[in-house]
Amino acid sequence: MAMAAVLCSAVSACSAAVASPRRGTRGGGGGGVASSMHHLKLLHRLSNFSSRFAFFPCMKSGCVTFRTRGNERIFFTSGNTSVVVDSGSKRRARGPLMAAKKAAEGSVQEGGQYKDTVDLPQTSFNMKANAVQREPEIQKLWEDKQILQKLLERNTGEPYTLHDGPPYANGDLHMGHALNKILKDFINRYQLLQGRKVYYIPGWDCHGLPIELKVLQSMDADARKELTPIKLRKKAAQFALKTVNEQRKSFKRFGVWGDWEDPYLTLSPDYEAAQVCVFGQMVLNGHIYRGRKPVHWSPSSGTALAEAELEYPEGHTSRSIYVVFKMTGLGEKFPEELKPFLPDMGVAIWTTTPWTIPANAAVAVNERLTYAVVELPSTTTLEEGAKIGKANKRVGSALQAPVVKYVIVAADLVPTLQAKWGTFLDVKGTFPGSALELCRYKHPLENRESPVVIGGDYISTESGTGLVHTAPGHGQEDYVTGQKYGLPLLSPVDDDGNFTSEAGQFEGLNVLGDGNTAVVTALDSHSALLMEEAYVHKYPYDWRTKKPTIFRATEQWFASVEGFRQDALDAINQVQWVPPQGEKRITAMTVSRSDWCISRQRSWGVPIPVFYDNNTGEPLMMEETIAHVQAIIAQKGSDAWWYMSTEDLLPPQYRDQAAKYKKGTDTMDVWFDSGSSWAAVVENREGLKWPADLYLEGSDQHRGWFQSSLLTSVATKGKAPYKTVVTHGFVLDEKGYKMSKSLGNVMDPRSVIEGGKNQKSEPGYGADVLRLWVSSVDYTGDVLVGPQILRQMSDVYRKLRGTLRYLLSNLHDWKPEENSVAYNDLPAMDKYALFQLATVMDGIQDSFNNFQFYRFFQLLQRFVVVDLSNFYFDTAKDRLYVGGKDSYTRRSCQTVLAAHLLTLVRSIAPVLPHLAEDAWSHLPFVFYRDGGLQAETVFEAGWPSVDDKWHSFSERLTFWTTLLQVRGEVNRVIEQARAGKLVGASLDGKVYLYVSAPDLQQSLTSLSGSNEGVDALHRIFLTSQVEMVSSKEAGEDLNLTYSGNSVLETGGELWVGVDRADGAKCERCWNYTPAVGSLDGHPSLCERCYGVVTLGPAQRTPVAV
């Protein structure tokens, strides 16, 4: 004892030694909640083993914060990222390694003479990733060896079609692009490994206003004057192609595999022709019409906009006004007793767009609401004359000195309006809304009368007066109501947003500026303005120019969604939506959407192939004309529409009438471009199959690409163009803020990979760390990223790399054919390790199949840190390093390690392709895939299959789970003994053990003898000896300073005591045995090492568990 005490300082620390709990998630789990509940349970279990951990469940992110008081392990979360890091690599049993290292350094200290008998790990696989340099080399290797092409030829599975949503060919890539393309690559690479044929054709959206604007902005005013549509289109095409090239480079650097040499571009002639064909089919099916309807119009861009081109910024303030229209006649249903109020009675309306008052054609009411006639007092003094902007509201002339004394408002709103108008409203009588139908009033500014009409449930008492100013030329619901009553479609506003002559006194004024003010002023001077009030609400802005839009009736081409709405809803029902809420979103949007305005008054796009009669303006568009234009475009591109004559664009049978027609100048909405990609790409490209297996884009595409694709496909084929749709959220910064230039929190994927200007604060992490981050987030919601999160990812990456290095380096002398140990001959611990591997692989496969990459991430890192690092790898070192080169114990361990290596490296390949390939290129043996082909690269090796036998261990699982719980308790007591300086390393200790359950006591006893078996308890505990005691009392009689009691999960008591180990320390392996000092010629060796050194490796020592 005294001698040993002097030697115990070399191994300084005992790790936290968390035992591996049994994993119960095989194939289970599901959503994030289930998974995090499991996570929580797991951590609580861990907490039973060690009191050193603190837990902070964080419900918001669905994960758990987990810290230690020491520095060994950190589990933490950041938003929806959860990370497990093992930062302290303090080994509990570094004896052999340390001894051999010292020996290798030529020291004459202990272990020196046995250095050649120790089998140290060897590999050229570098612990440092050096990703900035190494990843491009690996990508070049794939390209040089044409790996993707080989896989596409060799794979015999069904085609898998992930159809790429085209990013806009405008500007640099941001983290959202990275998230999107990398997620797609996970799926494609996984399917390739599964043996499927995956032709992934990346695409770009190349037409449209933003590119047109970029071209215009790059030119001075003179040059712009010279600009013809065809010149503009040439420049726009150049700009788009240049951007495509730049973005393509970045996507490739992310490690995304696809047909980058032949992507699809919406500006290529074959694409344009396919799009015109889709349009033509919709025409023939009767789904396209021309009409004058209100559309979202952007005066700043001079064009109509689609829903998807609008945004609703916070904080838009409108000038809202309450206005009274003096009534001139009453309908039949109006109550008799209230009729006498007529000469002085009016209807009160409220609007947030005063400029639409000149286009007023009716006032609409809800027949289900109750209305009241209220009397206004003769004067109102509230904030009289107060300026809007200062007080934010002011009373108008119609309240200050009412000309109309009796006003009709919704009865429920009387109290609200009293408070708002600051005046008492005396209710004279109430009646249902239906009684107001066909009452008449006089327009306050024009010399015309209009009716009160019944609108729909869009009229409520949530705001306003319950009576709605109706201008069918300026609102969708107004338009529908106007159709019902045959109201005139007034829209006295031009393309620039200025009033036309139809607006009389307001002609030339801009409706979003002076025009609006002029209308308010005119109403006030006509005693019609009750009150004006600033009103903050959501208002549609042009997403490109960031300027407000207006709703305005113009002549446009529409796709009649009404004609196939039900088919679209049925099609939505047939699609799998991930996450499932996506179905509700797109259903709601499809139910409520109006007809799709598909014409744009711009030059950079695909032309609407229509001709107009010069005299009548009648459009000419039919099967023959469309087919002719389509054929021309297929051959020459859509520029032909601009440079060819009307005569040549018309089919032969119309040519002699060419003088009668002119070609149209409208182009198609770019959402029609990308919405036709299923026809241009999925149906046309070899290797792809319609409908596509998968569309995967941001959740904003429910009203964008998912919807436009659905509509064109349903309108022409009656079916959705996709089987499954996966959506992801937006990328926010670490604090959850939107990334913006003004906040300075924008993260550029390129600098994440290559490093920023300051390589210290912005190191280059390589694509795999970026990809690992993508796998770690629950992308179904918004995701967070920032410098700290990336550092954490880099730690996890290093841990994975270290694991692969451990596996590679300990297999340096292993040959599959010669050294494999048959499954049935493996010791229980090794079977247990394979069982865990099989279980985690089931979970990983399940995660990939369900697009739940964050589960893959969590399973993998838990497996690597908890199961491998802290248990199997830890206990394996003894037999790997000092068990004897060819010993059964070492070879069985290597058999298990090889299974881990070959399984892990292939299962991480979809997410971390560079790391997997790097490791594969250092494989110390050759791997042959089925059919005897050598797998030179990891992707040729295919997805790893799990041997069914590995699962068969489940019978003995309960015992091993309990054993690991015992191990945890043993470690806890050893830790106390270490803190009390009784032992240094755990190998200095001897453990006394008692369990009250007789079966368990017997099983443990059978493992506790001082044999050399892998399953021996002292090897599992990493102590030198274990002795079972017959009862708790017998244990307590030993009077040990360090002991502990606990209750096992399976029931029954556990008692653990720790003392110094018996005997002396072996120089070679640092285990203590009484035999040290007694062996011939090797006085510093234990009997095991004596056997290895003198007799050759130990043969199998069967152990019954």
Ligand SMILES: [Zn+2]
């Ligand atoms: Zn030894």
